[in-house]
Amino acid sequence: MSAALRIGVTGLGTVGGGVVKLLGQQADILEQRCGCRLELVAVSALEHDPDLDLSAPRWFDDALALTADPEIDVVVELIGGAEGIAKAVAESAIANGKSLVTANKALIARHGLALAQAAETAGVQLCFEAAVAGGIPILKALKEGLAGNRLSRVYGILNGTCNYILTEMQESGRSFAGVLQEAQALGYAEADPSFDIDGVDAAHKLAILTSVAFGCPVDLDALHVEGIREITAIDIAYAAEFGYAIKLLAIAELTERGIEQRVHPCLVARNAPIAHVDGVFNAVVAEGDFIDQAIFEGHGAGRGPTASAVVSDLVDIARGIRVPSFGLPVAALQEQPLAAMLDHVCEYYVRLMVLDQPGVMAEIAAILRDESVSIESVVQRGRAPDEVVPVIIITHDAGEAAIRRVLDQFSQLEVVVEPPCLIRIETL
Amino acid sequence: MSAALRIGVTGLGTVGGGVVKLLGQQADILEQRCGCRLELVAVSALEHDPDLDLSAPRWFDDALALTADPEIDVVVELIGGAEGIAKAVAESAIANGKSLVTANKALIARHGLALAQAAETAGVQLCFEAAVAGGIPILKALKEGLAGNRLSRVYGILNGTCNYILTEMQESGRSFAGVLQEAQALGYAEADPSFDIDGVDAAHKLAILTSVAFGCPVDLDALHVEGIREITAIDIAYAAEFGYAIKLLAIAELTERGIEQRVHPCLVARNAPIAHVDGVFNAVVAEGDFIDQAIFEGHGAGRGPTASAVVSDLVDIARGIRVPSFGLPVAALQEQPLAAMLDHVCEYYVRLMVLDQPGVMAEIAAILRDESVSIESVVQRGRAPDEVVPVIIITHDAGEAAIRRVLDQFSQLEVVVEPPCLIRIETL
Numbered sequence: 033m034s035a036a037l038r039i040g041v042t043g044l045g046t047v048g049g050g051v052v053k054l055l056g057q058q059a060d061i062l063e064q065r066c067g068c069r070l071e072l073v074a075v076s077a078l079e080h081d082p083d084l085d086l087s088a089p090r091w092f093d094d095a096l097a098l099t100a101d102p103e104i105d106v107v108v109e110l111i112g113g114a115e116g117i118a119k120a121v122a123e124s125a126i127a128n129g130k131s132l133v134t135a136n137k138a139l140i141a142r143h144g145l146a147l148a149q150a151a152e153t154a155g156v157q158l159c160f161e162a163a164v165a166g167g168i169p170i171l172k173a174l175k176e177g178l179a180g181n182r183l184s185r186v187y188g189i190l191n192g193t194c195n196y197i198l199t200e201m202q203e204s205g206r207s208f209a210g211v212l213q214e215a216q217a218l219g220y221a222e223a224d225p226s227f228d229i230d231g232v233d234a235a236h237k238l239a240i241l242t243s244v245a246f247g248c249p250v251d252l253d254a255l256h257v258e259g260i261r262e263i264t265a266i267d268i269a270y271a272a273e274f275g276y277a278i279k280l281l282a283i284a285e286l287t288e289r290g291i292e293q294r295v296h297p298c299l300v301a302r303n304a305p306i307a308h309v310d311g312v313f314n315a316v317v318a319e320g321d322f323i324d325q326a327i328f329e330g331h332g333a334g335r336g337p338t339a340s341a342v343v344s345d346l347v348d349i350a351r352g353i354r355v356p357s358f359g360l361p362v363a364a365l366q367e368q369p370l371a372a373m374l375d376h377v378c379e380y381y382v383r384l385m386v387l388d389q390p391g392v393m394a395e396i397a398a399i400l401r402d403e404s405v406s407i408e409s410v411v412q413r414g415r416a417p418d419e420v421v422p423v424i425i426i427t428h429d430a431g432e433a434a435i436r437r438v439l440d441q442f443s444q445l446e447v448v449v450e451p452p453c454l455i456r457i458e459t460l
Numbered sequence: 461m462s463a464a465l466r467i468g469v470t471g472l473g474t475v476g477g478g479v480v481k482l483l484g485q486q487a488d489i490l491e492q493r494c495g496c497r498l499e500l501v502a503v504s505a506l507e508h509d510p511d512l513d514l515s516a517p518r519w520f521d522d523a524l525a526l527t528a529d530p531e532i533d534v535v536v537e538l539i540g541g542a543e544g545i546a547k548a549v550a551e552s553a554i555a556n557g558k559s560l561v562t563a564n565k566a567l568i569a570r571h572g573l574a575l576a577q578a579a580e581t582a583g584v585q586l587c588f589e590a591a592v593a594g595g596i597p598i599l600k601a602l603k604e605g606l607a608g609n610r611l612s613r614v615y616g617i618l619n620g621t622c623n624y625i626l627t628e629m630q631e632s633g634r635s636f637a638g639v640l641q642e643a644q645a646l647g648y649a650e651a652d653p654s655f656d657i658d659g660v661d662a663a664h665k666l667a668i669l670t671s672v673a674f675g676c677p678v679d680l681d682a683l684h685v686e687g688i689r690e691i692t693a694i695d696i697a698y699a700a701e702f703g704y705a706i707k708l709l710a711i712a713e714l715t716e717r718g719i720e721q722r723v724h725p726c727l728v729a730r731n732a733p734i735a736h737v738d739g740v741f742n743a744v745v746a747e748g749d750f751i752d753q754a755i756f757e758g759h760g761a762g763r764g765p766t767a768s769a770v771v772s773d774l775v776d777i778a779r780g781i782r783v784p785s786f787g788l789p790v791a792a793l794q795e796q797p798l799a800a801m802l803d804h805v806c807e808y809y810v811r812l813m814v815l816d817q818p819g820v821m822a823e824i825a826a827i828l829r830d831e832s833v834s835i836e837s838v839v840q841r842g843r844a845p846d847e848v849v850p851v852i853i854i855t856h857d858a859g860e861a862a863i864r865r866v867l868d869q870f871s872q873l874e875v876v877v878e879p880p881c882l883i884r885i886e887t888l
Contacts, residue, residue, distance in 0.1 A: 050750070058608060062607070064675070064792050065788060169601050169754075172605050176600060177589070180767070180775065323765050323768045324595070326596055326757065327756070329757070330754035339608070340748070344606065344608055348604065353781050361495075364492050
């Protein structure tokens with residue numbers, strides 16, 4: 033390697049702009065810390081902030097041409113998207129013998145394994161610290177800091193948009209729709225928010241986290257994914273009354289039945305550390321046989337934190353740190369049995385919107401009894417004959433298959449006027 | 461390097477025993493993760509748990525002889541103490557061209573700089589992840605994960621014994637002495653607890669953390685250190701009433717006046733993330749220009765977590781990861797101006813035990829006025845003529861020099877029957 037690590041950045045949106053800014057602003061300390069300069073020599077983008085100082089790097093209209101430039105050591109891919117130009121840039125950079133740094137979780141969740149294999153073959157690095165939990169150096173922590181542990185569970189709040197919405201709902205008592213609208217106005221949620229609020233973004237991150245934590249290949253299709261659209265102010269209020277907060281958690285767990293990977297809203301006890309992670313913050317909890325538990329919290333998105341993560345990968349490369357992309361060489365990643373979601377067992381929170389009529393409770397109780405689902409408590413506050421009221425049921429441990437049959441039957445009751453809302457109670 | 465990293469462990473107490481157990485129990489995954497075996501080839505100790513399986517490694521009665529063995533690549537020092545045999549083992553290992561891994565915060569706080577210089581000269585590694593915050597990989601996070609940031613403040617709960625005592629006092633309303641006794645019975649506090657409760661242990665860790673965070677030489681003598689002996693149940697109760705928890709914090713901060721390094725009890729707002737770090741848990745908060753804030757939480761001591769940290773250093777060495785001990789080469793560490801504690805400015809909590817007599821408040825108020833210390837609130841609950849009652853004063857921002865003059869004058873008042881208790885209010 034020359035006295036400088038020569039960097040080409042493709043994509044100059046929020047994160048790309050942040051990386052350019054960071055490399056300029058911290059050039060002196062980065063050189064001290066790495067023992068060589070981190071030099072931005074080339075950029076390529078469709079558009080960029082006009083305030084960005086791009087006087088030094090060469091400009092490429094064609095991102096693929098940038099990846100072929102022999103004067104570049106590392107390509108940074110910040111274009112986004114699992115396919116198309118982002119994937120082509122990644123593949124081409126590696127094929128041209130350059131290390132690749134990316135913040136692209138969709139790309140890594142879909143094609144990370146093939147890219148890591150290609151990088152190993154080419155003898156270059158593939159790094160994606162920024163793809164999971166933004167500014168929190170969680171992949172490095174799992175691969176290096178906690179390398180002496182067998183991990184049993186890794187879970188966290190991986191989507192700041194959802195956490196912001198749930199926190200605001202909790203603090204203000206407002207509706208999902210109202211808070212979402214506000215989040216969009218504030219730039220915390222996209223115009224089309226489905227990628228975040230349906231759990232897809234968290235799923236991409238969890239798939240990567242699972243592979244790194246358990247040494248298995250990334251398998252996005254193995255995940256059970258639910259979002260937060262169904263959560264109402266009523267649920268938030270009842271959860272609080274029972275001593276819980278509602279969080280969208282992403283959970284990877286080694287069970288006797290294999291690995292569970294699931295993203296869904298959870299009731300978490302108010303005294304669990306993760307219950308206090310509010311607003312746009314992310315957090316990851318790692319549980320292992322020697323550390324017991326370690327918790328990592330910070331900004332999961334945004335220009336500065338994501339740029340910090342991208343640059344930490346560049347620093348590793350400049351320092352000659354070589355750790356396999358997923359913690360193990362691709363050939364050593366082992367397929368593990370997948371635990372079927374239908375076999376999952378936990379306590380459940382169920383909300384039914386029912387017509388307040390005599391006999392409703394008996395019908396509900398009979399369905400639960402027939403499916404052998406044991407009731408911990410049932411609450412129906414107040415009386416409002418013939419009006420719609422919420423009935424909240426907390427179950428003891430029950431199987432997912434049974435509770436789904438229960439919900440189907442609830443849905444068919446004439447007195448139940450909305451689809452039931454099911455939230456799992458997570459023991460943390 | 462051979463196909464195995466050959467390890468010699470000196471000291472087989474709690475942590476040493478944990479390291480031996482970990483290396484045995486996780487041999488398979490460590491080999492996978494490092495691409496070579498981590499082989500325990502030699503041990504030396506004065507005594508050890510008879511249950512420890514020591515059938516494989518060679519035994520050395522003399523730890524110094526172990527450090528000279530040509531069949532060893534890395535020496536692990538887990539003897540403890542800043543001087544004597546621990547220091548001799550560290551120096552000898554490095555002089556013999558072996559990397560050194562240690563969990564010894566006193567050694568590193570006192571002699572880390574000289575040892576790092578010696579290691580650089582010898583071309584070997586000096587690693588001490590376990591010396592700060594046990595199982596939390598905080599040094600790696602600061603040196604590598606957050607390497608793109610200029611940090612402005614790093615603070616945390618670095619002593620689990622103090623945090624356990626303060627948490628128990630808060631939850632039970634009991635006295636310091638009572639809870640300390642219980643902590644000793646449970647093994648959370650030593651028979652002679654002064655090292656922990658006087659803040660010395662936290663000071664050692666903070667001195668190391670400061671160097672890594674700000675790129676300056678370790679300077680243990682630059683720290684202002686106070687312990688928790690003076691905290692009473694009254695203080696815990698009033699703090700809670702005002703919306704605060706009391707925590708022993710270790711704080712390193714870049715100010716306009718230079719670097720502040722201080723360990724002392726603090727009032728922290730109940731909604732600050734660190735206020736929820738309870739019991740024996742440790743936590744470190746890092747604030748930087750790109751990440752904003754990242755929080756790391758976990759077990760700061762104990763066999764498993766400390767062994768996990770020691771082995772993470774061994775994994776780094778086995779993988780060929782070479783990062784300077786303090787984040788920068790010793791020659792690049794820069795002396796920075798030290799901010800004098802007397803120039804520190806903050807809000808203060810002051811508790812006076814006074815005889816309930818007419819005119820007391822006027823005397824107190826006059827002293828504060830004469831030192832230009834502005835009062836935010838004064839509370840004296842209830843009346844008990846001629847008995848001793850607590851008076852709690854919360855000040856606005858004031859200088860340390862002024863508040864100390866105030867306390868001196870308070871002490872001289874006839875109605876003040878105990879030394880005043882001063883706790884700083886930390887803005888987090």
